[in-house]
Amino acid sequence: MEKEWISGSEGENLKFKRETLLNYGMNRWGLNKAHSVGSTSELIRTCAPTKYKEWEEFYFTKATQKKKGGIKITRDYIDSLGQTLYIKLSEVVQNELVSITEEECIDYAYNLVLNRTYEGYKTEIETIYGQLEGAVERKIEPAPDNWDRTYSVDFFIKINQKFLGIQIKPIASGQALNQYQWIEMHKVNHARFERDFGGKVFFVYSIKSSTGTKKIYNTEVIDQIREEIIRLLK
Numbered sequence: 001m002e003k004e005w006i007s008g009s010e011g012e013n014l015k016f017k018r019e020t021l022l023n024y025g026m027n028r029w030g031l032n033k034a035h036s037v038g039s040t041s042e043l044i045r046t047c048a049p050t051k052y053k054e055w056e057e058f059y060f061t062k063a064t065q066k067k068k069g070g071i072k073i074t075r076d077y078i079d080s081l082g083q084t085l086y087i088k089l090s091e092v093v094q095n096e097l098v099s100i101t102e103e104e105c106i107d108y109a110y111n112l113v114l115n116r117t118y119e120g121y122k123t124e125i126e127t128i129y130g131q132l133e134g135a136v137e138r139k140i141e142p143a144p145d146n147w148d149r150t151y152s153v154d155f156f157i158k159i160n161q162k163f164l165g166i167q168i169k170p171i172a173s174g175q176a177l178n179q180y181q182w183i184e185m186h187k188v189n190h191a192r193f194e195r196d197f198g199g200k201v202f203f204v205y206s207i208k209s210s211t212g213t214k215k216i217y218n219t220e221v222i223d224q225i226r227e228e229i230i231r232l233l234k
Helices: 021-026 038-045 050-064 074-101 100-137 145-151 179-185 187-197 221-231
Strands: 006-010 013-017 155-159 160-168 199-206 214-216
Touching: 013 021, 021 074, 038 050, 100 160, 100 199, 100 214, 100 221, 145 187, 155 221, 160 187, 160 221, 179 187, 187 199, 199 221
Parallel strands: 160 199
Antiparallel strands: 006 013, 155 160, 199 214
16 A cells, blocks of 8 residues: 555655655754764665665664764664654644744745845855955955945055955856956956056955855965065055
8 A cells, every 4th residue: 555645756765745844854853864873875885785675784784873872773763763753843843833923934035035145145255355365464454335336346455555456256166257257347447446546456256165165266366466466565
């Protein structure tokens, strides 16, 4: 008899109708983490099974919780994880769903789309700002608001009575970097900045690494900024 909560399968992998909710619960309470079910990715590579049954037998023979004093994983233990998940969803999550309001959902949607995007952008800019300041060994200061509008400059470095400008542009991983487009778009403003303050304006592009940290994409700009600092010091 088919179980009504199963919607299909891909090989041995079953598809559950309420998988989003089940996955949320497993992740929220860490029921699928290595400290709970062992390091499944390491175990299956060690096993290198050709059939599902080989993997199942190997797992229940070798798997232990990945924590100090972690217990050996058994079928009964996996059953207990499912029971814990049921209690959490039917009691904790159910209570949360009953108490949620339309206003809360509206606030969350607004915050997620606008506030969180803005704070993430600010964090990225500040991270790159710090990296660049350490690399060029000069104090980098935020540009006045009118400089952003008039000169398309985010930050500046003061060298004697002159300034060089910096504009930081976050780019998405895998996104083609069209430097020419940015240069042309701000060409007039940057030429005005150099005329008024004596220094050039440099684009610094930031990108998220595979580990999730922000880093300078066009690292060659560091040497270019250093050279400009030397020029302005003369």
